[in-house]
Amino acid sequence: MAVQTVATPTVDLGPAAALSCRECGHRVPLGPVFACEECFGPLEIAYDFSAYDTDKLRARIESGPANIWRYAPLLPVPADVADKPNLNPGWTPLVKADRLARELGVTGGLFVKDDSGNPTHSFKDRVVAQALEAARAFGFTTLSCSSTGNLAGAVGAAAARAGLRSCVFIPHDLEQGKVVMAAVYGGELVGIEGNYDDVNRFCSELIGDPAGEGWGFVNVNLRPYYAEGSKTLAYEICEQLGWKLPDQLVVPIASGSQLTKIDKGLKELIALGLVEDKPYKIFGAQAEGCSPVSAAFKAGHDVVRPQKPDTIAKSLAIGNPADGPYVLDIARRTGGAVEDVTDPQIVDAIKLLARTEGIFAETAGGVTVGVTRKLIESGALDPSLTTVVLNTGDGLKTLDAVAGTGLTATIRPNLDSFREAGLA
Ligand SMILES: *Cc1c(COP(=O)(O)O)cnc(C)c1O
Ligand SMILES: [Zn+2]
Secondary structure: OOOOOOOOOOOOOOOEEEEEEOOOOOEEOOOOOOEOOOOOOEEEEEEOOOOOOHHHHHHHHHOOOOOHHHHHHHOOOOOOHHHOOOOOOOOOOEEEOHHHHHHHOOOOOEEEEEHHHOOOOEOHHHHHHHHHHHHHHHOOOEEEEEOOOHHHHHHHHHHHHHOOEEEEEEEOOOOHHHHHHHHOOOOEEEEEOOOHHHHHHHHHHHHOOHHHOOEEEOOOOOHHHHHHOOHHHHHHHHHHOOOOOOOEEEEEOOOOHHHHHHHHHHHHHHHOOOOOOOOOEEEEEEEOOEOHHHHHHHHOOOOOOOOOOOOOOHHHOOOOOOOHHHHHHHHHHHOOOEEEEOHHHHHHHHHHHHHHHOOOEOHHHHHHHHHHHHHHHHOOOOOOOOEEEEEOEEHHHHHHHHOOOOOOOOOOOOHHHHHHOOOO
16 A cells, blocks of 8 residues: 555544544545545544533533534534534434333333434434535535435435535335435436445445546445434433433434444543443344344344345335444444334334324334334333434325325214214
8 A cells, every 4th residue: 555645635624633444443534535445444533522621512512503513513524514504403302202101111211312303304414414514625516325215305405505416316116205305406316226235336336437526425435424423313312311321222223324323422422521421222223124233133143144125114224234243233232232123013113103202203213113112022121211212204204104094084074974983
């Protein structure tokens, strides 16, 4: 490997100091790269937080905007990020779910972190907002991604707001709600004949081709920046609990990036002294029809064997999850687990959450709630501890999943008809 002689242009991404390899620790300057030149391991952001005083940092966060930029001092973004045009996602409700807790038998406090209210109605706005700043810093003019659906909409909307071109790639057979949501922002939307893993492979090819020059793929060549957005879920949960760690978290797994970075965020809060240093358990949730990480966890394997997805939880349908091994590591290290539920169990869980808490989740939310129930039944999750379940998307985007739900009755507009229908 040649010694780097050309000075790298310095970019201002706040406290982000370098990219560091998760496998071998090799460091490179901040840039649009995602794989280690030494060992091909994934690169992630390394920070310099050394100047922070705990009390001042807490006060600065608490007086910040009611969106993810209150945590700008902990993210790879410039200090003036909140002044630039972006979608300002985050600071979503942490709902105390007492009625759901009663149904599930949780006595230690159950919370739903409800990310359905983000600007494009999924947690993806958090990660895209980081990638957008990186794209600006590196001078990209087109924002792109490979998507299981929600990311496409988040990229389209963020690019529209920022005045960038967007061109996103999705499997051709996604839910109509997600296709429309991705197309409406005016960018280019391309359906690929294949599943997400085929889409992802195609995007990697495009990055190496002149046709992809000037393109920032939020989850490929901007992945180290993108991924950091998931830390904001950890920050918000702890701040909303009064700067306390929950005992247990149930997190959905697609590529596994979100779960991995939630763990990173929690560890940072502990290291910075913003929360007390105590154990927490992270549980991963998959659909049975795409459960490569859950299968590896149960088999005691360190490697994840790819699967061909077949499930209604399309937002989680990644058969070859990039962060799978790291998820296994975190679940085992923290004393958590990875579990999966069937499509009918997902639908039941969507309805259970809606009926008990008034939250209409997309299929991914059905996966986490369904898995929570299953983990309680198996004894893996302790119902006497504080538990946070993530809902990462909006049920309006996956209406087909609950298509059988509809009118209780159709009646003539008179009382007799009302009584005849048994509604009195
Ligand atoms: C993308 C996505 C996730 C998590 O994805 P990871 O690749 O594991 O970070 C979770 N829920 C929904 C609804 C998503 O769209
Ligand atoms: Zn390396």
